[in-house]
Amino acid sequence: MAAVTRLLKPSRFSCSAATVSLRRWLSTTAVSETEPHVKTPLYPGGSPPLRADPEGRNVQWVFLGCPGVGKGTYASRLSSLLGVPHIATGDLVREALSSDGPLSRQLTEIVNQGKLVSDEIIINLLSKRLETGEAKGESGFILDGFPRTIRQAEILDEVTDIDLVINLKLPESVLLEKCLGRRICSECGKNFNVASINFKSENGRPGISMAPLPPPPQCVSNLITRSDDTEAVVKERLRVYNEQSQPLEEFYRLQGKLLEFDLPGGIPESWPKLLEALNLDEHEEKRSAAA
Numbered sequence: 001m002a003a004v005t006r007l008l009k010p011s012r013f014s015c016s017a018a019t020v021s022l023r024r025w026l027s028t029t030a031v032s033e034t035e036p037h038v039k040t041p042l043y044p045g046g047s048p049p050l051r052a053d054p055e056g057r058n059v060q061w062v063f064l065g066c067p068g069v070g071k072g073t074y075a076s077r078l079s080s081l082l083g084v085p086h087i088a089t090g091d092l093v094r095e096a097l098s099s100d101g102p103l104s105r106q107l108t109e110i111v112n113q114g115k116l117v118s119d120e121i122i123i124n125l126l127s128k129r130l131e132t133g134e135a136k137g138e139s140g141f142i143l144d145g146f147p148r149t150i151r152q153a154e155i156l157d158e159v160t161d162i163d164l165v166i167n168l169k170l171p172e173s174v175l176l177e178k179c180l181g182r183r184i185c186s187e188c189g190k191n192f193n194v195a196s197i198n199f200k201s202e203n204g205r206p207g208i209s210m211a212p213l214p215p216p217p218q219c220v221s222n223l224i225t226r227s228d229d230t231e232a233v234v235k236e237r238l239r240v241y242n243e244q245s246q247p248l249e250e251f252y253r254l255q256g257k258l259l260e261f262d263l264p265g266g267i268p269e270s271w272p273k274l275l276e277a278l279n280l281d282e283h284e285e286k287r288s289a290a291a
């Protein structure tokens with residue numbers, strides 16, 4: 001735990017709350033400082049551990065991927081398949097923003113100034129969320145949007161074991177077209193996508209097709225495009241993401257936990273392939289048979 005304190009120390013923010021809750025989180029997990037740190041089997045070279053812990057805890061996975069790749073969708077589907085919570089830090093921040101209290105005021109100020117929410121605040125929100133979940137009997141998790149930096153990944157490693165990191169990938173040309181096709185209904189707030197993606201195979205790379213997600217007739221006349229879904233902004237977003245995420249991918253690659261997954265298309269093509277890559281295809285068959 002000394003490492004967590006050390007990592008958190010140089011910050012301007014008061015870190016005691018985060019440290020205390022992380023410490024509490026540590027004490028409630030099977031791993032303690034005095035016991036030898038039993039790492040879960042590394043993924044490449046074997047199948048990913050569906051039940052990683054001999055005491056039967058559920059999976060503890062992280063999802064990485066560019067904005068627009070659809071990681072929220074896949075993380076949420078896997079979380080219902082495996083019965084673990086899908087914890088998206090973006091949702092935690094939004095919830096905290098809409099709640100009452102000093103944290104909400106602090107966050108509003110940060111967001112209004114266009115600044116990034118600090119590691120301390122994110123970790124604080126995350127540890128609170130994990131504690132609440134554990135009190136309700138939750139086991140395992142799929143994290144989406146965290147960690148974003150190596151420092152966050154190191155802090156996470158101090159408090160819990162991550163079994164597997166799934167990096168979802170799409171070619172940049174596809175991501176760009178997908179983002180430019182996004183539409184929101186100004187009446188009901190639902191998201192749609194008008195892009196019909198059809199890239200032919202090229203230089204040994206397989207082709208990729210993604211069907212649009214068209215709006216129902218009542219929404220058609222209300223469709224709007226987000227102001228930040230322009231080509232220049234999307235390209236800049238992808239550039240910033242790639243710059244930040246490469247060291248993080250390398251961090252997990254060195255730990256042998258990174259599973260690179262090239263999405264072969266939209267959800268209908270990608271979902272079965274993803275389950276196959278995770279050795280979960282039988283898991284879903286059993287579940288649908290039982291349902």
Ligand SMILES: [Zn+2]
Binds near residue numbers: 185186188190218
């Ligand atoms: Zn609508």
